[in-house]
Amino acid sequence: MIDILMNPAMLDILIVAILAAVTCSIVGVHLTLRNRAMLGDAIAHGVVPGLILGFIFTGSREVAPMFIGAVIAALILSLIADWLKERAEMDGGAALGVVFTTLFSGGIILIELYTREIDLDASCVLHGLIEFTHFQRMELFGWSLPRSIVTISIALALNLGALLLFWKEWKVCAFDPSLARSTGLPVRLLERGLLVLVAITAVSCFEAVGSILVVAMIAVPPTIAGILCDRFGSMIVVSALTGLISAVAGTLSAVYVVDSNVPGMIALTSGLLLGIAVLLAPQRGILPVAFRLSMWRVRVAREDLLADSLQLSESDEKLTTPNLISTTGFAWIQLVLVGFIRDGKPRGKGKRIAKTLLRKRSLWQRFASERLGLPPDHLEGPAHRIEHHLDESLMVMLEEEEQTGKSNPKTGS
Amino acid sequence: MSETAIEIHDLTMAYREKPVLWDIDVEIPRGSLCAVVGPNGAGKSPLLGCVLGTHQPANGWIKIFDVPSDRSDELIGFVPQRESVDWDFPVQVLDVVMMGTYRRLGWFRWPGKAQKDWAMECLSAVGMADLHSRQIGELSGGQQQRVFIARALAQDAKIILMDEPFAGVDAATEETIRTVLADLKKDDRTVVIVHHDLQTIEDYFDHVLLLNLRLVAAGPTKTTFTRENLLRTYGGQLTLLDEAAEAVRRIRSGRSIRKSGDL
Numbered sequence: 077m078i079d080i081l082m083n084p085a086m087l088d089i090l091i092v093a094i095l096a097a098v099t100c101s102i103v104g105v106h107l108t109l110r111n112r113a114m115l116g117d118a119i120a121h122g123v124v125p126g127l128i129l130g131f132i133f134t135g136s137r138e139v140a141p142m143f144i145g146a147v148i149a150a151l152i153l154s155l156i157a158d159w160l161k162e163r164a165e166m167d168g169g170a171a172l173g174v175v176f177t178t179l180f181s182g183g184i185i186l187i188e189l190y191t192r193e194i195d196l197d198a199s200c201v202l203h204g205l206i207e208f209t210h211f212q213r214m215e216l217f218g219w220s221l222p223r224s225i226v227t228i229s230i231a232l233a234l235n236l237g238a239l240l241l242f243w244k245e246w247k248v249c250a251f252d253p254s255l256a257r258s259t260g261l262p263v264r265l266l267e268r269g270l271l272v273l274v275a276i277t278a279v280s281c282f283e284a285v286g287s288i289l290v291v292a293m294i295a296v297p298p299t300i301a302g303i304l305c306d307r308f309g310s311m312i313v314v315s316a317l318t319g320l321i322s323a324v325a326g327t328l329s330a331v332y333v334v335d336s337n338v339p340g341m342i343a344l345t346s347g348l349l350l351g352i353a354v355l356l357a358p359q360r361g362i363l364p365v366a367f368r369l370s371m372w373r374v375r376v377a378r379e380d381l382l383a384d385s386l387q388l389s390e391s392d393e394k395l396t397t398p399n400l401i402s403t404t405g406f407a408w409i410q411l412v413l414v415g416f417i418r419d420g421k422p423r424g425k426g427k428r429i430a431k432t433l434l435r436k437r438s439l440w441q442r443f444a445s446e447r448l449g450l451p452p453d454h455l456e457g458p459a460h461r462i463e464h465h466l467d468e469s470l471m472v473m474l475e476e477e478e479q480t481g482k483s484n485p486k487t488g489s
Numbered sequence: 490m491s492e493t494a495i496e497i498h499d500l501t502m503a504y505r506e507k508p509v510l511w512d513i514d515v516e517i518p519r520g521s522l523c524a525v526v527g528p529n530g531a532g533k534s535p536l537l538g539c540v541l542g543t544h545q546p547a548n549g550w551i552k553i554f555d556v557p558s559d560r561s562d563e564l565i566g567f568v569p570q571r572e573s574v575d576w577d578f579p580v581q582v583l584d585v586v587m588m589g590t591y592r593r594l595g596w597f598r599w600p601g602k603a604q605k606d607w608a609m610e611c612l613s614a615v616g617m618a619d620l621h622s623r624q625i626g627e628l629s630g631g632q633q634q635r636v637f638i639a640r641a642l643a644q645d646a647k648i649i650l651m652d653e654p655f656a657g658v659d660a661a662t663e664e665t666i667r668t669v670l671a672d673l674k675k676d677d678r679t680v681v682i683v684h685h686d687l688q689t690i691e692d693y694f695d696h697v698l699l700l701n702l703r704l705v706a707a708g709p710t711k712t713t714f715t716r717e718n719l720l721r722t723y724g725g726q727l728t729l730l731d732e733a734a735e736a737v738r739r740i741r742s743g744r745s746i747r748k749s750g751d752l
Binding site: 244310 | 538541542543564565567569573574575577578579580581584585588591592594596597599600624640644
């Protein structure tokens with residue numbers, strides 16, 4: 077870690093990776109919320125012919141003409157895709173897929189035809205030239221800086237600026253376009269503006285990190301943030317942070333662990349993070365949900381054991397030890413360890429829990445038979461299940477219901 | 490203020506070349522609770538869209554309180570159909586209601602405490618203040634409807650349009666929505682609702698607008714919601730218009746000229 081910070085070439089790579097990942101993850105949130113994450117993919121590929129044409133016309137690798145070419149290509153891409161969708165009645169995803177693959181192939185052909193003798197080739201489009209970041213420098217205000225850092229920083233600043241300026245407008249457009257239109261917001265213009273922003277982001281990151289990383293960073297961190305967050309603002313922050321973590325972890329592991337392609341490792345890392353989020357997210361993760369469910373089952377088993385043992389102890393019998401390798405067995409062990417059950421009989425707090433539960437059970441049975449008018453054979457089973465869900469306030473309501481039911485019988489049934 | 494909330498004059502609207510509304514002339518009085526009724530594809534939602542300004546009519550005009558709708562700065566509230574909302578969107582209840590304040594706030598300005606307090610007040614008006622920090626997907630059907638009504642209140646909308654708020658809700662929810670509607674009417678707001686359940690029209694609404702591509706009838710429920718008008722709305726005669734519309738669409742799109750010639 078220390079020597080990466082000491083080595084200027086390595087430091088530049090790390091900075092570029094972080095800048096690119098964060099920029100893409102922020103703009104990606106907008107696309108993800110519109111269910112258009114694939115637009116990032118489409119634009120990242122569709123801008124290639126624009127880039128190349130900009131390069132061919134000016135014959136230089138100046139930033140400005142390539143930028144302009146790419147933004148125009150992105151706009152053309154979205155216009156054709158929209159036109160195909162609305163006029164030729166194609167599915168939106170299919171229209172986008174057709175247009176961007178066509179444009180991308182066109183771009184590759186252009187590269188092969190016109191730029192053979194120059195260091196711009198198809199593979200650099202895919203995974204960029206991040207390893208050479210340090211050696212492609214430009215002058216800015218008398219400072220010599222790596223070019224990628226300058227361009228991506230500009231893109232990041234544009235992204236943040238636009239995000240803050242149009243925060244609420246873009247939020248409304250994404251959530252409820254009809255509200256946006258009815259209040260007179262220029263929805264189409266705002267959406268096209270967003271598209272230009274995506275194009276600028278894609279192009280600025282392109283040279284350094286290639287299309288793999290652009291596509292991954294636009295789609296994956298926002299998806300992770302979507303799993304973790306339930307507000308727009310926090311989603312942006314979490315997405316940017318996830319992008320940052322992927323960039324740092326990906327770069328370090330590419331350099332020190334597997335000695336491999338940096339953008340590839342960053343994309344892979346973000347994919348792993350997504351897997352972790354799907355499994356472990358506190359609210360919606362698969363494992364926490366499963367854990368909460370099994371904790372609930374054990375609690376139900378504990379309460380049932382206590383209630384059973386109380387009923388048995390009233391007729392002076394003991395509850396026999398259940399099979400220990402089961403949910404009930406696990407609950408039994410817990411109860412014995414904390415001393416709620418001793419010698420198969422409930423003790424202390426265990427007794428109180430059992431009494432409350434039995435009270436709930438009988439309350440519900442009476443409610444079901446008297447107020448809902450259910451036949452006797454419908455009472456036992458449901459009461460056994462629902463008793464665990466009745467909290468204090470519901471019990472009070474049931475008791476009140478019973479009182480009013482007694483004072484004026486035969487109403488409501 | 491005028492007694493007429495919405496005045497629609499000779500309104501025709503088409504999706505592509507297919508007309509979905511023909512020559513609609515109708516006035517909806519201020520403070521009425523008006524049901525828009527008609528078979529599927531009768532143009533009920535497009536009519537709301539035209540009033541709201543999200544759909545462009547091909548012909549005709551709409552006045553909101555005597556001001557042409559494109560010049561009116563009166564905000565119209567809209568409660569969308571439940572299926573058309575992305576309930577997984579990362580917004581909390583209060584955020585949704587705050588969106589109602591955005592227009593008056595203008596560009597580049599961030600909602601502050603005043604907007605937040607106002608939004609909370611609107612939430613309280615529909616009895617939802619307790620749930621202000623819930624993610625909208627966690628709400629029940631009736632609560633979701635009420636959030637959007639609160640948003641319309643936050644817009645300070647004198648006119649509120651709703652697209653089938655009663656579709657697929659249980660009896661208790663229906664009752665809550667009705668209570669909120671009664672409150673809106675007491676407030677002298679005009680509410681226009683696309684409604685499908687013909688059984689409840691007479692109980693719920695004081696005005697009714699019967700639509701089947703053309704306006705069949707409109708007016709107070711007592712005199713307008715008659716068996717005869719219903720037959721005209723849902724019955725056979727008007728399907729001719731549908732046929733005509735289909736023929737026009739075929740000709741314009743150039744798909745099957747021969748077939749349209751057969752008509």
